[in-house]
Amino acid sequence: MALNTMTDDSAFANERVVALAGGVGGAKLADGLARVLPPGALTVIVNTGDDFTHYGLHVSPDLDTVMYTLAGIAHPVNGWGLADDTRQMIEMMKRYGDEAWFGLGDRDLATNLLRTHALANGWSLSQITHDLASRLGVTSHLLPMSDMSVATNVDTIEMGILKFQEYFVRHRWQPVVKRVLYEGAESAYPAPGVKEALETATMIVICPSNPVLSVEPILRVQGMRAALEARTVPCVVVSPIVAGAALKGPAAKLMAELDLEPSVIGIADYYGRLIDGIVIDNEDSASSQHIKQPSLASNIVMREVTDRVRVAREVLAWNKELMR
């Protein structure tokens, strides 16, 4: 199925959209959605299974990637971190003999300091997230999946159980993963506003994020999978895999290691009944006949901001189609 790109966004004026997102890919689509929808109409529920404590700082990589992207200040090449950031603190850590394997930027430290300080003073993660995002001019609702601690750990053949950032950054996702653990997820409650956003949404979008590492932690939070299964509005996923390769990161490699098919078919199967459709790349259009759910083929590689806006429009328009 093909669809003309819409340019009149008034068609979406009454939508209330919930997007589930991980890091860079998720942030890009969330940014497109935020640009197309009226202010406040988008709620992004962000994975916090990657959160960890480093140098005593509470680091929330995915939350910050989405926040910086929505604020228009993300690093234009990396996708994560801040534009024009430097690594002076990290250089000094090395002077102290520290390995300094996690590249916290200097500007990024302001975010981590404000968040850590607020949490130490009794604020919740969702409160400080709202505060920081507002101060940066973000008008979409940015919600951590939970205010409680959930830790995504990976059990690897070479190194045993690794914390997510150890696996992802320190070891550059090279170890072979046997299974993924979501510590604390089943006892974690969704953050305030998460359930309400899902209940009042007119459509749900699962962003092109790693299904196992970025979206699954959100689904594992208490009641989240059930809430999605009980939805009365359509939910579509945008594939993070194009032509058998991840657009970024270890999605394809990891899926293969876990005996999941590293393709748009595998992505659609992974979500199963949770989605009413999948948006795939034109390169994968031949696979659509093997996908159980409805699919929409488009150019889903988001290189420029215009791509984000275009894909967002296509996703929203298609979602409206599915609603009927």
Add this chain to the structure above:
Amino acid sequence: MALNTMTDDSAFANERVVALAGGVGGAKLADGLARVLPPGALTVIVNTGDDFTHYGLHVSPDLDTVMYTLAGIAHPVNGWGLADDTRQMIEMMKRYGDEAWFGLGDRDLATNLLRTHALANGWSLSQITHDLASRLGVTSHLLPMSDMSVATNVDTIEMGILKFQEYFVRHRWQPVVKRVLYEGAESAYPAPGVKEALETATMIVICPSNPVLSVEPILRVQGMRAALEARTVPCVVVSPIVAGAALKGPAAKLMAELDLEPSVIGIADYYGRLIDGIVIDNEDSASSQHIKQPSLASNIVMREVTDRVRVAREVLAWNKELMR
């Protein structure tokens, strides 16, 4: 009294020197002493009354100034902070709408993060200070005056009681000071090693630091004044005031506000029996007749590292004279 500059430092090979120091001026003389003495022969007891918590970080301005100076990495113009440092974190804080009145450098953040994290993990301030200084190659002993919290506050005419850094940095020491408070000092114990260093010292040097704001907090720590009064070795001070003006900061202004004479005479009177002599600048040599203690006139303005070394040699040589 004048003295030829000594260049053979073997005369100091058996000295064990304790220096009391505040910030920039104290750090410079401490650096000169460290360069002239054998490794490990110098113990610097540093004011921590300026310590404060900022963005949740435990900031120790004087300890860091002395540590960076002894490590040879202090900012060459400011005297405090690190060479080649930047202010990216602070710029981002301003983006968040924060006043960001305290200029933490990006490289400097590594120190503050490591210290704060260590303290949160149960280390003492003296333990983490030793650790950090060692990692930077400092071979002198760097000791905070106390591991316990002492807060130097100033009571001002315009703004009431201000925390030290609020007075010093935020308001650029412009408010008029009525009195200075050393909160917690009388119940604070000297840090491990402080008393022992004083007991085994062959000479004691009070660095050219603000007597009221930088040295007095050290003297107020439990038993410190008594230990200095009970000394059996000479103690000299290097004047922080030259020709009626402070070499740096508010010493002269503050002393006048507190009805202390803002001169080398006032400095000598301030310390009274605690010192056996005062090193003054050549510009003040005419004042020596009004100073109750012995005095030594020299060029005490330390612009270059060579000045630090020269003044240190003069101070040590004169101290040895006084010992006889």
